[in-house]
Amino acid sequence: MGSPSSVTVGSGCEWLETTVLRPCKLRDTRGAIPGRLDLTRARDVRRSRMSGMYTALVVAHSLLRWVVLGLAVVALVRAVSGWSGGRPWTGGDEQVNRFFVIAFDLQVLIGLILYVGLSPMTQAAFQDFGAAMGNSVLRFWAVEHIFGMLAAVALVHIGRVRARRAVEPAARHRTTAIFFGLALLITLLTIPWPFMPAARPLFPSF
Numbered sequence: 001m002g003s004p005s006s007v008t009v010g011s012g013c014e015w016l017e018t019t020v021l022r023p024c025k026l027r028d029t030r031g032a033i034p035g036r037l038d039l040t041r042a043r044d045v046r047r048s049r050m051s052g053m054y055t056a057l058v059v060a061h062s063l064l065r066w067v068v069l070g071l072a073v074v075a076l077v078r079a080v081s082g083w084s085g086g087r088p089w090t091g092g093d094e095q096v097n098r099f100f101v102i103a104f105d106l107q108v109l110i111g112l113i114l115y116v117g118l119s120p121m122t123q124a125a126f127q128d129f130g131a132a133m134g135n136s137v138l139r140f141w142a143v144e145h146i147f148g149m150l151a152a153v154a155l156v157h158i159g160r161v162r163a164r165r166a167v168e169p170a171a172r173h174r175t176t177a178i179f180f181g182l183a184l185l186i187t188l189l190t191i192p193w194p195f196m197p198a199a200r201p202l203f204p205s206f
């Protein structure tokens with residue numbers, strides 16, 4: 001990154017872009033005192049940046065779901081057909097499984113960023129966790145979605161490691177089919193489909 005660019009917050013008050021909570025360097029024409037923090041403005045800037053990031057990540061998270069599900073189905077079909085048909089383990093199986101794991105991990109990473117810092121749903125739940133457990137929508141976002149997805153990603157990784165360790169192609173296909181199949185089932189059950197209380201659209205609207 002080059003030198004930090006500056007952004008003007010309000011008239012005559014310059015802030016460094018890298019940290020909006022730096023003291024105001026210039027005298028604000030409306031009376032800000034140099035060296036004092038203008039927290040209200042700083043918070044406004046921070047909030048609007050955070051909400052831009054939130055929107056971008058939710059859209060990415062929503063779309064990436066289809067990539068994850070698509071790769072899961074392809075990997076599962078290959079594993080089941082390889083297992084039942086006695087097909088050898090191929091480079092194609094390896095590649096599809098690798099892309100599936102990468103896509104799933106990326107989806108989990110985005111989800112965790114949303115969960116910890118950006119989602120208004122989880123922030124609302126964290127304010128009173130006990131009360132949130134009595135609300136089906138907040139409970140879904142605070143507990144069900146994250147634990148379902150963490151269980152699913154754990155199954156995906158265990159399945160991948162075990163399949164690699166298996167010597168026989170049939171054992172590789174069988175292990176992949178069982179672990180990826182369970183992971184797909186849990187994922188499907190904990191996605192916020194439009195018919196659920198925590199309903200979300202199938203595709204984000206721009």
Ligand code: HEM
Nearest residue numbers: 062065068107108111112114115119120121146149150200
């Ligand atoms: C540990 C893993 C995950 C965590 C912590 C997580 C967390 C979240 C959070 C916080 C939201 C946004 C709630 C809001 O503010 O509106 C969200 C939305 C969503 N998540 Fe996840 N997620 C995870 C994994 C996944 C996976 C693996 C999938 C699907 C393959 C998925 C599918 C979705 C969908 C479809 C939405 C709704 C997006 C929209 O608003 O259109 N999530 N997730």
